Structure formats: C-alpha cells, structure tokens
Amino acid sequence: MEKREVIVVGGGPAGSTTAAFLAQRGHDVVLLDKARFPREKACSEYASPSLINVLDRLGARAAYEQEGPVRIATTEIHSPQGRTIRIEFHDGDDRRPALTMSRSRLDPLLLDHARLCAVDVRENIRVQSVIRDGERAIGVALDQNRGEPSAIRARLVVGADGLHSVVSRDLGVRVSSVWPRRLGLVGHYDGVSGVRPDVCEMHISPWGYCGIAPLPGGMVSVGLALDTRRYRGRARTREGMFDEALRMFPTISCRLGSARRLRPVRGVGPMARRVSQVCGDGWALAGDAAGYTDPFTGEGIYRAVWSGELLAGVAASALAYGGTNRARLAPYAQARKAAFREKSLVVLLVQAFVSYPKLLEYGAAHGLSHPSVRRTLAGVLGDYEDPRRVLSPRYLRDLLQA
Ligand SMILES: Cc1cc2nc3c(=O)[nH]c(=O)nc-3n(C[C@H](O)[C@H](O)[C@H](O)COP(=O)(O)OP(=O)(O)OC[C@H]3O[C@@H](n4cnc5c(N)ncnc54)[C@H](O)[C@@H]3O)c2cc1C
Numbered sequence: 001m002e003k004r005e006v007i008v009v010g011g012g013p014a015g016s017t018t019a020a021f022l023a024q025r026g027h028d029v030v031l032l033d034k035a036r037f038p039r040e041k042a043c044s045e046y047a048s049p050s051l052i053n054v055l056d057r058l059g060a061r062a063a064y065e066q067e068g069p070v071r072i073a074t075t076e077i078h079s080p081q082g083r084t085i086r087i088e089f090h091d092g093d094d095r096r097p098a099l100t101m102s103r104s105r106l107d108p109l110l111l112d113h114a115r116l117c118a119v120d121v122r123e124n125i126r127v128q129s130v131i132r133d134g135e136r137a138i139g140v141a142l143d144q145n146r147g148e149p150s151a152i153r154a155r156l157v158v159g160a161d162g163l164h165s166v167v168s169r170d171l172g173v174r175v176s177s178v179w180p181r182r183l184g185l186v187g188h189y190d191g192v193s194g195v196r197p198d199v200c201e202m203h204i205s206p207w208g209y210c211g212i213a214p215l216p217g218g219m220v221s222v223g224l225a226l227d228t229r230r231y232r233g234r235a236r237t238r239e240g241m242f243d244e245a246l247r248m249f250p251t252i253s254c255r256l257g258s259a260r261r262l263r264p265v266r267g268v269g270p271m272a273r274r275v276s277q278v279c280g281d282g283w284a285l286a287g288d289a290a291g292y293t294d295p296f297t298g299e300g301i302y303r304a305v306w307s308g309e310l311l312a313g314v315a316a317s318a319l320a321y322g323g324t325n326r327a328r329l330a331p332y333a334q335a336r337k338a339a340f341r342e343k344s345l346v347v348l349l350v351q352a353f354v355s356y357p358k359l360l361e362y363g364a365a366h367g368l369s370h371p372s373v374r375r376t377l378a379g380v381l382g383d384y385e386d387p388r389r390v391l392s393p394r395y396l397r398d399l400l401q402a
Pocket residue numbers: 009010011012013014015032033034035041042043044045046047048125126127128160161162163164165166184185186223266267268271286287288289292295298299300301302304
C-alpha cells in the first residue's frame with residue numbers, strides 16, 4: 001500500500017490551503033479530489049476582505065491579484081419594507097474591500113499554488129472511506145480508478161471534503177444543524193440591470209434572502225437562500241426552483257428580465273452543518289467539513305482558508321514532535337475556538353436579523369441608522385475588527401436603541 005505523511009481529502013479552498021502550508025513546512029502531502037478542476041461549486045463567490053491576508057501569508061496573493069478580483073466597497077442590505085443598510089468596508093482611511101472571484105478561477109489558482117509548494121495533487125480520485133485501526137485514522141480507501149492504488153496510508157488524514165464530507169461521516173462526528181435551515185441556489189448571469197461594479201446587494205424577504213454580487217468579466221452571481229420552514233417550492237429542477245423562488249423577490253426578478261443565464265443553476269441544502277469534534281487520533285477536519293453556517297456574511301471561503309492555516313500550524317508540530325494523536329492535535333480545536341467563537345456569535349446575531357424581518361426593520365430604523373454602529377459592524381463582518389466589539393453590552397444597547 002502507498003504510504004504518505006499526510007493525505008488531504010478535497011481540493012477546495014480549505015484543502016489546498018492546508019496542503020500548501022504543510023508542504024511549505026517540508027511535509028510530504030498528497031491531496032485527492034474527486035473532481036477535475038476547474039469545477040463548478042455552488043457559491044455566490046463573495047469573500048471577506050480579510051481573505052487577502054491569508055493569501056498573503058500563503059504566498060498566493062500576487063497570483064490572486066493578477067486574476068483581477070472585483071473589489072466590493074459596500075454591501076447593501078435591503079429590508080422587506082424598502083430600508084437600506086449600507087455596510088462600508090474601510091478601516092480609518094484604508095479601504096478594506098470584500099472580494100469576488102469566480103470559484104472556477106479561485107479554486108484552480110489555489111490548487112496550482114499547492115502544486116508549486118510540492119503538494120502531490122491528484123484530481124478525479126474519489127475517497128470512498130477512512131481506514132481505521134481502532135479509533136485511529138490510518139488512511140483512506142479509494143474508488144477503483146485506472147492505475148491508482150485502492151488505498152493510501154498516512155500519519156494524518158485531513159478531511160477538507162466540504163459540506164457532505166465523507167471523512168466526517170465515516171468518523172461519526174457529523175451532527176445536523178437545527179437553525180438556520182436554508183436551501184441555497186446560485187445562478188450566474190450577464191446583463192442584470194442596475195448592478196454597480198463595487199456594490200454587493202442582499203435583499204431580505206420573509207422567505208429568505210437574495211444576494212447579487214458583481215464578478216470579474218461583467219458576470220453577476222444571483223444567490224438565493226430560502227428558509228425551508230417557510231418556503232415550499234413545487235418545481236423539481238434547480239432551474240425551476242430558482243425561477244419559482246425568484247418571483248418572491250419582484251424587485252430582483254424584473255432586473256433579470258433581459259439578462260442571460262450563463263451556467264446551470266447550482267445549489268445544495270441544508271446550508272448548515274455541525275460536527276461534534278474537529279480532530280482526533282490521526283485525523284482533522286478543515287473548511288465546511290468542520291462545520292458550516294449559511295454564508296450571508298461571506299464566512300465560507302475565508303473560514304476555509306483560515307482553518308487550513310490554523311490546522312497546518314498545529315499539524316506540522318504534531319508531525320515533527322511526537323505524532324498525530326488526539327492530544328497533539330487538540331491545540332487545533334482550541335485555536336479554532338479562539339479564532340472563530342466570537343465571530344460565530346456575531347454571525348448568529350446577523351442571522352437573527354435576517355430570519356426575523358421585523359427585527360431587521362427595527363434595527364434599520366434605529367441603531368443601524370447610525371454610521372458608527374454600521375462602521376463597527378462592517379469591521380467585524382470584514383474580519384478586521386475584534387468581534388467582541390459587537391458583543392459588548394454597550395454596542396448591543398446602541399444597536400437596539402429606539
Ligand atoms: C449556495 C451557496 C452559496 C455560497 N456563497 C458563498 C459566498 O458568497 N461566500 C462564501 O464565503 N461562501 C459561500 N458559500 C460557502 C462556500 O462555498 C464554502 O464555505 C467553501 O466552498 C468551503 O470550502 P471547502 O474547501 O471547505 O469545501 P469545498 O469548496 O466544497 O471543497 C470540497 C472539495 O472536496 C471534494 N470532495 C468531496 N468529497 C470527496 C471525496 N469523497 N473524495 C475526494 N474529493 C472529495 C470536492 O470535489 C470539492 O472540490 C456558499 C455555499 C453555498 C452552498
């Protein structure tokens with residue numbers, strides 16, 4: 001059986017980042033993905049301003065800038081009653097734009113960077129299951145493929161295989177999430193009227209929300225997140241569901257009147273997942289595989305790469321000193337908590353406003369009408385301000401003030 005030091009399952013942002021950071025530290029890493037890149041991925045392709053910081057540390061910033069991401073200076077949240085909340089990304093005089101780039105460009109770029117760092121990237125290989133020796137993960141079994149081995153052994157198995165992770169399923173740590181329960185659908189268009197080149201729009205309705213994000217090359221992503229408690233669609237195809245659901249956002253559907261849909265609609269549900277553990281003996285999870293909430297605030301891509309960076313740091317020292325047992329990998333779980341816990345609470349707070357439009361109307365008419373309240377929120381949502389600022393009693397009082 002083939003033996004490697006680390007197997008990374010999945011070549012999305014989490015997998016390629018984990019693999020590249022580990023290879024940069026001199027580790028022997030094989031990355032396996034069932035897809036051939038470029039592959040399509042259901043995503044509205046809007047990323048937190050702080051994505052650029054991780055790409056910088058990874059050494060992939062120049063290649064990313066060269067691809068020409070769209071810089072989003074403002075996110076506008078539109079309430080059902082027509083109020084607009086403008087979230088502007090700047091830190092003092094510095095602009096800190098959010099970024100958009102098509103996943104069919106971003107993901108291959110990160111995968112190529114992993115190759116440059118000497119990761120052995122193998123596409124079109126599906127991992128079937130995790131091989132275990134008692135509690136310990138010792139490798140993966142592969143779908144039979146021309147000339148490929150049927151299994152690979154390693155000291156560490158990283159599950160970066162997304163929302164429907166085979167690794168987390170096999171390890172028995174997957175837990176379904178109860179709230180918010182949404183179904184996500186994304187269409188790509190050209191010719192959408194009224195799109196501004198540096199503004200992302202989020203339109204909230206009682207059934208969920210619709211996001212519009214300009215992408216490089218004049219393309220626009222239109223994403224729908226539908227609350228499965230309230231939305232009961234009849235259509236059977238994704239395109240049918242998308243068109244049916246869009247009618248509940250009349251101000252958007254009329255702007256799509258003469259637009260052309262460029263790709264098949266993509267989507268998944270439910271848009272939430274939790275796990276009971278993010279690491280154990282011989283294994284660890286990163287990106288969506290390690291848990292995921294509806295990415296209204298651009299959490300998905302940024303969290304995927306950041307979790308990859310955190311995991312690589314801990315895994316590298318575990319591999320170098322003593323081994324990849326649960327105790328050696330535990331600092332990864334602690335690092336995630338320190339990095340994500342408060343921001344996750346802020347995300348839940350935002351989700352409450354999105355899920356209960358009356359609360360949003362109240363906030364828009366009161367606390368969120370104050371520039372300083374919006375500025376702090378922008379910094380926290382953009383990951384360049386400490387999330388505890390939004391959780392402080394003073395801020396919450398200002399947010400809800402009459
Ligand atoms: C509708 C929708 C809209 C979204 N919009 C946004 C947004 O605007 N902004 C944002 O930040 N996030 C968004 N997200 C979330 C974002 O797409 C994810 O958080 C992000 O892709 C996570 O990256 P990842 O690397 O963990 O997983 P993925 O990008 O899903 O990559 C996982 C990889 O694993 C591979 N894989 C899976 N199973 C196997 C297997 N058995 N064997 C081998 N390979 C396997 C897959 O082929 C895939 O390439 C959205 C999600 C949805 C569903």
